[in-house]
Amino acid sequence: MNSLKARLLLVASLVLAIFLSLTGFALDRALQRQAEQAEQDKLQGFVYGVLGAADVDEQGNLIIETAQLAEPRFRQPDSGLYTAILDSDGQETWRSPSLMRSVILNELPAVGEWRFARVLDQLGNVLFAMTFGVNWAGEDGQERRYTFLVVEETGGFNRQLHKFRGTLLAWLLASGIVLLIVQLLVLRWGLAPLARLAEEVGTIEAGDKEHIDGEYQDELRPLTEGLNAMLRNERAHQTRYRNALDDLAHSLKTPLAVLGGLGDSDTIPREPRGRLLEQLGRMKQIVDYQLKKAATTGRQALLKPQPLRPVVDKIVRSLGKVYKHKQIHFDCDIDEKINVRADEGDIMELLGNLLDNASKWCDCQVQLKAKLSEHRLEIEVEDDGPGFPSEKIDALLKRGIRADSCMEGQGIGLSVVAEIVDAYEGDIRLGQSSELAGARVWLSLPIG
């Protein structure tokens, strides 16, 4: 669950589902209770009607003249609404013509008590039953205990309830869907600044912008301000660092140059002069190497992808001038579309050293191939020179160069290349060129 939107949507949907279920449940309960109350009231009304129509017959039993019954359903057989009068033993003294079966009553109500319950008939059907206990004074003046019973089948009630539940479910579903849509819209609107921020960071990454300049909500402002401050610091730090390196290079190399010049003059005897020049040479190489190593930027966030071809073209033009006397033929096979995410200085240093070495050692031909495969830049530089001495191949790439172990004529070029490749977490291999029979350097960098 990596998307904020999905998280919020999931939680909100769960809450919505629980809320709607509870609402549905509560409404259903309330309505059922309400309906039962209405049923109860209705049956109570029937009981009063029946009470009003009751009279004592010649045998002294309490009965009702059918014609006296106001509700026609009492007269229709199996109409679903029935009434009866029971004596103190629970035996029927009278029943309405509509009642075609017997109803099982578990308990008789006390005198003056209303009792509403669900009862069963002999077939097992559920019926609503309202019973009312009375003492009825006969003509002899003796009071006898009777129970008035009104029973109605539950079918109508259940149908109504079912219908209501259907309506309720439909409305709840409809409001659920509407709420879900509203929620989606709200989420989109609420998370829009984040999407905008992501887009803006993208443009900075692409190098089209220097910093975040959009207006953002209070909650995001600390983030955008922090990012801007970080970008500023990073740039300022790099500038300071480069300037410090420049100063260091200048202040170290100028006295070295002066000392070297003194060493060249004949005023110093030959023997100490040789040692002086040798030590100066070592110092020069160490300073050169360490400065170049320190100046390597390496992998970085927010580097603008830039085309490789123009960088190579510049270096080739430059080397063409420096090695004009050799009339070198440079054969560069680079896709115009290759872009690399690396510091331009690093790429120039890398290719400059490789192509300079190749130009220095080649007979007349240097070949460079570059291609991108799975976000890795693969570069191959070959020449038609004598090639690497096979027994020294490992030593050539040794990082952390020591001047006294440095190869004659190789300079620090390959060690610097190895440093840069290492800073970009890439691979480098030296070998023999099969095409040009000279040296071959292959490297692969994750900067595509």
Place this chain on the structure above:
Amino acid sequence: MRALVVEDDNDIREQVCQYLREHGFAVDSADNGKDGLHLVKEYPIDVAVIDLGLPVMSGIDLIREARAAGRDFPVLILTARGRWQDKVEGLEAGADDYLVKPFHNEELLARLRALLRRSSGWSQPELYCGPVVLNTASQLVKLEGQVVDLTAYEYKVLEYLMMHAGDVVSKTELTEHIYEEDDDRDSNVIEVFIRRLRKKLDPAETLKPIETLRGRGYRLTLQRHSAV
């Protein structure tokens, strides 16, 4: 040959200037880009050594301005950082070669001579014209295999003429490329050098290596050729 050295560090500049003078160059120098540009525009420079990190006007800008003003003499840049980005920037601005500080004066001299040769169409350190061979590295001149003993100024005049073999070179041009600005110059001295060179290179007066074109200057008549 007239060289320009633009370098802000006094020690290095003095050293380089002195070394180049000892090896036959007339040297002009400046310690900032603006003064360097002034010299470039005012004097017939043959080759220049320019530091990239100069005050007032950077070495890159100086080279650009010089090229924009139509000055096409070879330029060697000096860089302290030695990063390829700097070298490429300098070479793209119009420089022809680079040297990373610190450097050996011998190497600087060799590079400058190579640049000078290349700019006048010679690819080897030896210049061959007729029976005369001039080695720019050892500064030895041979006539039919025999070493000819020349003074420093006679060598400078011959070198300039051989670099421009076939071209008419005026007395003023020779003076400007051989003498520094503050030297006492007398164009009559050039005539003396030419006379001595004719005597040393053509004792039998059969070769006639240097032709005088009245009112215009001199021309080396010997044909350029590659090594025999």
